[in-house]
Amino acid sequence: MLDLPLALDLLVSALVGLAVGVEREWSGHTTGPDGRFAGIRTFTLLGLIGGFGGWFFRDGQPALAAVIIGAGVLFPIAAYAATLRRPGTTTDGTTEVAAMLVVAMGAASALGHRPLASAAAVLCVLLLAEKSTFQNALQQVAAHELRAALQFAGLALVVLPLLPSGAYGPFGAFQPRPLWIVVLLFSGLNFAGYIARRVIGETRGLAVTGLLGGLVSSTAVSFTFSRRSRAEPALALPLALGVVAACTVLVPRVLVTSWMLQPAVAAAAVSVLVLPFLVGSALIAFVMWKERETRVSPTPAEGSGSDPLPLASTPGQNPLALATSLQMALAFQVVLFAIAWVQQAVGPTGVLVSATLLGLTDVDALTVSMTRYGADAANVRVAAAAIGIGVLSNTMLKLAVVVSIGGPRFRARAAVGLLALAAAAGAGIWIGWP
Structure with missing residues (x-):
């Protein structure tokens, strides 16, 4: 048979x-x-x-x-x-x-x-x-890029399993293994941004440069483009669009970070952050469609004195930007202690106030901290609202930067975009208010 x-x-x-x-x-x-x-x-x-x-x-x-x-x-x-x-x-x-x-x-x-x-x-x-x-x-892989990939593999496959998973220190806020995961997360994002810049290139439009720069630091993009707008006023609109693009890509970056660490907080944050993302995307699409016949090179003119975008890693340097990732992790740990203290001393209202201040300095550290705060199901909506408040305060900081540093034409255009993003963020916070 x-x-x-x-x-x-x-x-x-x-x-x-x-x-x-x-x-x-x-x-x-x-x-x-x-x-x-x-x-x-x-x-x-x-x-x-x-x-x-x-x-x-x-x-x-x-x-x-x-x-x-x-x-x-x-x-x-x-x-x-x-x-x-x-x-x-x-x-x-x-x-x-x-x-x-x-x-x-x-x-x-x-x-x-x-x-x-x-x-x-x-x-x-x-x-x-x-x-x-x-x-x-x-053949396209440089030696420092291969070293960075091997370093990341060592950090993830060798160092991470050796770290203890318990909670230590005041309020149990020091957790070595989750803290190292934060280092890996930021290093991985830096590496992904580096690869994206190598594949797409930084000379295909200031909007693309802003989007890619926003993967690392939208605040750095805002400072750099604002300063450049004074030296090259003819690029006012593309530079303003680059700032809006960097601030827009901050939203999916925050959501991805939240989802990787605490999916429940990420799900709650979607309702808070979806409006600024949609508004930013609509602004980018509208301006790029309107200027579709314009071809402005983002490469600084010879002798202009303007600097390239200071992203976390550039060709020839470590694409992981490990030092920056460690600094972010250290800031994140400090924020964890602060959030734990505020939570115990003041309660949820104090957390929201702290989020406003922390959003001015480091949205990534705030995001990771709030995912930890939202590990308790009762705090999920508060954590999501705090993330939205941090994004709003960070947007207002960038508005202050472009108004105080940027050239006149750039200032007007960038301010309109950032105000639209801020209004959308405020509406999202109101919708998702706990």
């Missing part, structure tokens, strides 16, 4: 080999003076060898299974050794390694892991077929 599950297992075993074999044939690795040993038929048979090995193991014959699978693995190794003896042959062993993987995937399928074997086959074929794409991408 036909064993249908076994037949399906063996079919998947053959198909994973067939898929890899097709790619090897298609890419030309089986032909020419440097041709390798296996094509469609050989890879399909290797998948079946692995499949039968896995089936014998399930049938209670592990010794026979080991012999079959071992032979399937040894075959590409012997073929590789024989290939190297040919004059002029390269040492590339990708095909042989893929053949050993096909045996393993065939065995995995026969052992009842068909989805895993199928997924591994797709990944294997993708890696083989996109060789040139991966090589070209690797």
Whole structure:
């Protein structure tokens, strides 16, 4: 009688080999003076060898299974050794390694892991077929960027598991592991902003530059663009749009941070922050549509004396901006102690007053602190309102910056946008008031 599950297992075993074999044939690795040993038929048979090995193991014959699978693995190794003896042959062993993987995937399928074997086959074929794409991408990676990626992996995979997860200090506000997660969060955001700037570029419009700068510091964007507006008054409208864009992207940045740390607070904050985000997006879309024929380069004119946007990381520096992330985490810890004290001494009203002041200095630290405050379900709506108040006070700070530092034309345009955002934020706070 036909064993249908076994037949399906063996079919998947053959198909994973067939898929890899097709790619090897298609890419030309089986032909020419440097041709390798296996094509469609050989890879399909290797998948079946692995499949039968896995089936014998399930049938209670592990010794026979080991012999079959071992032979399937040894075959590409012997073929590789024989290939190297040919004059002029390269040492590339990708095909042989893929053949050993096909045996393993065939065995995995026969052992009842068909989805895993199928997924591994797709990944294997993708890696083989996109060789040139991966090589070209690797050539674009600078040494300091690779170091930053390795540093982030070490911070996340080595340091984080070693930190204790308990609460220490006054009010139990010092929690090493959550605090380190904050460092990772800010470093990851800095790295993401760095990559985005490299992919998109900083010369495709001041609105895009403002959006990308807002991923790191919308306040820095406001200071820089305000100062630049005095040196280049002709760029008043694009610079003002860049400030509005940086303040608009602050909203999803706050929501993403809140959602990663406390989804309930993020859900409550949506009703508070959705209006300023919609208003900011509408302003950006309207101005960009109205100025769609205008092409203004954000690159400072030669000799203008204006400075580029001082984002947290620039090419040649550490994309993680780890020092900045540590400073933010330290500020966040100080805020945690302050919030804990205010919560105990004054109650929810004091938290809202504190949010107004803290929003003037560091919205990120306030956001993370409020997610901790909102860990208690009773405080979720208060925490969301506090985040909205912090965003509003931060917007008013930027309004003061552009009015006091910016050039006349820039000042008028940026002030209109920031006032619209502030009004929307105030309405959102009223809607979501606890």
